Amino acid sequence: MTTTFSEKQVSNSQRSVLIEVQNLSKHFEGLKAVDDVNFKIKAGELIGIIGPNGAGKTTLFNLLTGFLKPTKGKLILDEKKNIAGLSPHKIAKLGITRTFQLVRPFKLLNALENTTVPHIPKSKLTRSSTLKNKATWSLITVDLAEKKNYPAFILPHGDLKRLDFARAMAVQPRMLLLDEPFAGLSVEEAFRVERVIREANEKGMTIVIVEHKLKILMRLVERVIVLHQGKLIGEGTPKEIANNDEVITAYLGTEAKDYE
Amino acid sequence: MDWYEFFEDIWDEIKDRGYYISGIALLIFLPSILGASDTPSIPILTDIYAIVGNIGLFGSTNFFLIILSLCAIWGIFAASWDILSGYTGQISFGHAIFFGLAAYVGYWTSTGFQVDPLLVGLLGTRFSLAPAVALIFSGFICALLAVCIGILALRVKGPYLALVTLVIPLIVASLFKLEIFYTLTGGDHGFPNVPDVLTPTGILDIDTLNFYIFSISVLLVSVGIMMLIAYSRYGLVFQSIREDEDAAESLGINLAFYKILAFAISAFFAGIAGGMYAQYRSIAVPSFFDTSFSFSVIIMAVIGGIGSISGGVVGAFLLTILIEILLGDIFPSSVLEGVDILAFGLLLVITLRYMPYGVARAKSDQKKAIVFGLLFALSWAIIPISNFFEFLSSISIGNIILFLAMVLITILTLPAIPVFFVSEIVGLFVLEGLMGLSLSPKALIKAKFLIYCIAGIPFAYYLPKVFKILRLRFWGVWPSVGRYEPE
Structure with missing residues (x-):
């Protein structure tokens, strides 16, 4: 286990930068939801973003996926293309997609149709049987194949x-942004989701997770980014973050430090 | 794969689509069943209708056929609304814009107009299209207009399409009424004598049988195309946009493109319906842009079932037959104006209460109740008028089958005897006495039939349930062969 971890550490420095966030800001009528944030995400990384409520995590996701246009700043994809302000479907075609904080399935469609929809824009000319196979395969990867004919509104x-x-x-994104993937799940369900995320990451997909369940997050991710009141206040491995004074203050308040 | 499995699969498919198949077969063979001239008669069914038609419920064969053609036109229109609003979730409150526009475009192109001198080399001095081509051409013009409206209203999120479509028909109608456009639009009175596919000169009396065949085939083809679209991958994308726009967009779906595509498809078929309506009425007038057209198509689609293309067709047939054949005679517009709106509202409330997804997607016992309720109502209307033994005076298979069916239904529906008294009271006392209508015998039988329908559908719904309770109470499970045997 330790050897694989060190191998990953070594390869980490060789990976290319997938997306570079430069001076990204989003202001809502004076409220600085995201304020001058800079960081880089390398290809194949598994990154967690944490921060107290209202820290701007979801706004950051919305900026990265085009659901909001930034007030200022750049999002450089592959060290050449600025994708800030593009519409969500164009960003999705460039390989960045997301899930939402609350589950948002297509309720009246069944599970198979739900996973067929994302295959359609990429493959306009493929035969429908191929499309169906692809969608079924997507369901198999998350162990839902036996429920493929259930309409989404009856699924737990x-x-x-x-x-x-x-x-x-x-x-088939290059970078996947997961907004609270473990919220409201039982321990067993969370474990299944965790395994699915880990498998996807091992195949080379870059994954960014926003999560409040720190216990799961810290054992899953390689690097953590901490936001507080729209500002980036810490960045590093889970161990570094756990010992970072500023982060502890932001999460638990100044009094917590006095108790130590 | 085994042959047995193969046939079993096919049988399952047929069973799932039983209502579609029987409906389409009925539409195709109806002229023969009604005994229209120049059609081959179908042995048993034609005999039966010869007796059923005697009670004068549906009027003459020609009248019934022309009403069914109207149903088909409304069916195309309702289905076209459904593909935009039911499938894609973009509500249009002014679909009549395409209805009216297509009527005018159809008139302009099929009567022909002087070509601009610059284009004479291309088109000749006078440009005109055959009515059938004009129909498709006006559909394309409507699709073009839809793309223009869509680029303005559909690229932003929010209820803007509903607002825009609410206003545009009113603007266009008032523009068309303007005096300065008189030569182009015919002003307030529009154009008489729109050429139709069968009589290109635009003479009023059209061949009912041929118009029926024409409109039913257009209905089948266009609804078939719409269903193919709805069940294709594009239909899936449309549905995903209806369910959740943001989620769909995050999956790489170009919202504006697909919304405008759905709007254009919808407008194309609405245009075809509008062109056919103009041919059916032989006029093109500004009242085709009326809000009442827009809203009745919505009500038809809602009653039939939103989000299933066939639902709009079902709703259109039910409501048009109700309005044109039954209510039109019972309450002539001189006595009670707007009875159709009243009926629409009442039916809408009842449908949304008991079948929120519409008739086409109702539970199977509710669907059966509607079919059997209508059959009961029909036979109750026949029983008091006909002499049973008259059937047997000329012995044919049709007569005997009808006789046996009557006997069976009479026995089955004995508990519904009070309905007859109620129908007498309502027909004679309420309508004639209180409301002061002078009902002709024809209108009286229609009024009674309406009451039979109102009573028959709940009756047909509860009959099997009551029967089941009684059977379990007094008889036990029957037939008790190997399934369940209490000791």
Whole structure:
């Protein structure tokens, strides 16, 4: 286990930068939801973004995927193309997609149709049987194949989380942004989602996770980015972050430090 | 794959689409069943209708056929609304814009107009199209207009399409009424004598049978195309946009493109319906842009079932037959104006209460109740008028089958005897006495039939349930062969 970790550390420095966030800001009428944030995400990384409520994590996701246009700043993809302000479907075609904080399945469609939809824009000329096979394969990767004919509105919450994940995976993105993938899941369901995320990452997909369940997050990710009131206040491995004074202050307040 | 499995699969497919198949077969063979001239008669069914038609419920064969052609036109229109609003979730409150526009475009192109001197070399001095081509041409013009509206209203999120479509028909109608456009639009009175496919000169009396065949084939083809689109991958994308725009967009779906595509498809078929309506009425007038057209198509689609293309067709047939054949005679517009709007509202409330997804997607026992309720109502209307033994005076298979069916239905529906008294009271006392209508015998039988329908559908719904309770109470499970045997 330790050897694989060190191998990953070594290869980490050789990886190319997938996306570079430069001076990214988003202001809502004076409220600085995201304020001058800079960081880089390398290809194949598994990154966690944490921060207290209202820290701007979801706004950051919306900026990265084009659902909001930044007030200022750049998002450089592959060290050449600025994707800030493009519409979400164009960004999805460039290989960045997301899931939502609350599950948002297509309720009246069944599970198979849910995973068919993301395959359509890429493959307009493929035969429908091929399309169906691809969609079925997406369901198999998250263990939902036996429920493929169930309409989404009758599936339980844990299944819907995985369905959302499968749907986003079906876009075959280079970078996947997961907004609270473990929220509202039982321990067992969270474990299944965790395994699915880990498998996807091992195949080379860059994954960014926003999550409040720090215990799961810290054992899953390689690097953590901490936001507080729209500002980036810390960046590093989970161990470094756990010992970072500023982060502890932001999360637990100044009094917590006095108790130590 | 085994042959047995193969046939079993096919049988399952047929069973799933039983209502479609029987509906389409009925539409195709209807002229023969009604005994229209120049059609081959179908042995048993034609005999039966010869007796059923005697009660004068559906009027003459020609009248019934022309009403069914109208149903087909409304069916195309309702289905076209459904592909935009039911499938893609973009509500249009002014679909009549395409209805009216297509009527005018159809008139302009099929009567022909002087070509601009610059284009004479290309088109000749006078440009005109055959009515059938004009129909498709006006559909394309409507699709073009839809793309223009869509680029303005559909690229932004929000209810802007609903607002825009609410206003545009009113603007266009008032533009068309302007005096300065009189030569182009015919002003307030529009154009009489729109050439139709069968009589290109635009003379009023059209051949009903041929118009029926024409409109039913256009209905089948265009609804078939719409269903192919709806069940294709594009239909899937449309549905995903309806369910969740943001999620669909995050998966790489170009919202604006697909919304405008759906709008254009919808407008194309709405245009075809509008062109056919103009040919059916032989006029093109500004009242085709009326809000009442836009709203009745919505009500038809909602009652039939939103989000299933066939639902709009079902709703259109049910409501048009109800309005044109039954209510039109019972309450002539001189007595009670707007009875159709009243009926629409009432039916809408009842449908949304008991079948929120519409008739086409109702539960199977509700669907059966509607079919059997209508059959019961029909036979109750026949029973008091006909002499049973008259059937047997000329012995044919049709007569005997009808006789046996009557006997069976009479026995089955004995508990519904009070309905007859109610129908007498409502027909004679309420309508004639209180409301002061002078009902002709023809209108009286229609009024009674309406009451039979109102009573028959709930009756047909509860009959099997009551029967099941009684059977379990007094008889046990029957037939008790190997399934369940209480000791």
